[in-house]
Amino acid sequence: MWVLLISLGLWDKDDLVFHSHANNQFCTSFFTKPMEWMHIPLGLISGKLFCPKCHYRLGSFHMAGIQCSCGSWVSPGYQLHQKKVRWTLAKLQ
Ligand SMILES: [Zn+2]
Numbered sequence: 001m002w003v004l005l006i007s008l009g010l011w012d013k014d015d016l017v018f019h020s021h022a023n024n025q026f027c028t029s030f031f032t033k034p035m036e037w038m039h040i041p042l043g044l045i046s047g048k049l050f051c052p053k054c055h056y057r058l059g060s061f062h063m064a065g066i067q068c069s070c071g072s073w074v075s076p077g078y079q080l081h082q083k084k085v086r087w088t089l090a091k092l093q
Pocket residue numbers: 019020021022026027028068069070071072
């Protein structure tokens with residue numbers, strides 16, 4: 001589904017939000033800018049993120065922030081699970 005998002009221009013590597021790794025732990029997710037296709041209703045504090053095409057669950061978001069597996073907090077956090085997209089990112093580099 002990530003190839004689809006990228007090919008449709010719905011997501012790009014530039015949309016990644018980088019964070020400093022708190023304790024050198026492996027990050028099992030990464031963070032992105034809020035995207036139009038997420039269709040997050042105004043005022044919603046937290047929820048899940050789904051692929052707009054296949055409705056596969058990609059991750060979740062929280063306005064107050066989400067803690068990465070490495071210990072860092074990203075606020076607001078739009079978190080996507082890395083294992084589902086790692087190969088796609090590798091192709092973009
Ligand atoms: Zn991290």
